Amino acid sequence: MKRINRQEVRFLKGMATIEQTKKWINDECDSMPGVCFIGRSNVGKSSLINALFGNSTAKVSQTPGKTREINVFSAQARDVDSGDVSSFWLIDLPGYGYAKASKSVIKKWQELMNFFFENAPKNLLMISMRDARHPDQESDRIFMEYLKEYERPFVTVLNKLDKLKTQKEKAGLKKFSEKFKEDFGTKPFKVSAQRRDNLQNLENYIIDHIENN
Numbered sequence: 001m002k003r004i005n006r007q008e009v010r011f012l013k014g015m016a017t018i019e020q021t022k023k024w025i026n027d028e029c030d031s032m033p034g035v036c037f038i039g040r041s042n043v044g045k046s047s048l049i050n051a052l053f054g055n056s057t058a059k060v061s062q063t064p065g066k067t068r069e070i071n072v073f074s075a076q077a078r079d080v081d082s083g084d085v086s087s088f089w090l091i092d093l094p095g096y097g098y099a100k101a102s103k104s105v106i107k108k109w110q111e112l113m114n115f116f117f118e119n120a121p122k123n124l125l126m127i128s129m130r131d132a133r134h135p136d137q138e139s140d141r142i143f144m145e146y147l148k149e150y151e152r153p154f155v156t157v158l159n160k161l162d163k164l165k166t167q168k169e170k171a172g173l174k175k176f177s178e179k180f181k182e183d184f185g186t187k188p189f190k191v192s193a194q195r196r197d198n199l200q201n202l203e204n205y206i207i208d209h210i211e212n213n
């Protein structure tokens with residue numbers, strides 16, 4: 001059984017323009033599989049990456065909307081018994097849905113993401129994150145519709161599970177999960193990057209994708 005090798009995560013580059021992204025896709029990315037974390041700004045993409053890949057892999061921001069670039073890392077899965085390794089891309093995508101973003105920032109995000117989803121290799125798994133307290137926000141639904149057009153493999157992860165306190169909130173999440181399963185065929189993962197809840201299942205899912213793509 002392979003595990004993420006937390007000692008072997010390397011930051012490669014941040015790509016803020018289509019030119020830089022094109023260069024990575026054409027000259028560097030090769031046919032290596034990978035995983036991309038995407039979701040609203042502040043949903044905890046960088047925090048979840050750190051929880052899975054090692055504490056200081058990605059920058060966690062106090063102010064939302066900080067990650068504006070496509071941050072690319074190389075990562076590794078390693079078999080604990082045989083030592084056999086598989087390399088893969090780890091990608092922290094810039095968040096959407098930040099209320100204070102200016103029109104020009106939103107336009108730039110759209111252009112960069114359109115290019116990325118159209119041209120990046122098809123063996124990148126999209127890990128689409130939502131806030132467990134508000135799993136059904138309009139910007140998340142819009143993004144999901146948008147992603148559908150590109151026919152990319154994706155999985156939904158609800159983060160900040162630790163923030164659900166009341167029975168009402170928990171029942172709401174359960175209802176959302178069941179409806180989601182009806183609509184999309186799979187239940188979302190429910191995790192807390194901060195409390196490290198339920199990360200093992202998600203890690204297994206990631207490794208499975210890497211091994212089969």
Ligand SMILES: Nc1nc2c(ncn2[C@@H]2O[C@H](COP(=O)(O)OP(=O)(O)OP(=O)(O)O)[C@@H](O)[C@H]2O)c(=O)[nH]1
Binds near residue numbers: 046
């Ligand atoms: N309570 C709680 N807080 C979390 C969790 N995950 C992240 N946070 C907090 O949420 C804030 C945003 O986290 P980031 O990981 O920077 O979010 P991001 O999605 O990368 O944000 P951008 O890069 O701005 O798009 C930080 O203050 C984190 O500490 C979680 O599971 N539980």
Ligand SMILES: [Mg+2]
Binds near residue numbers: 046060061
């Ligand atoms: Mg971030």
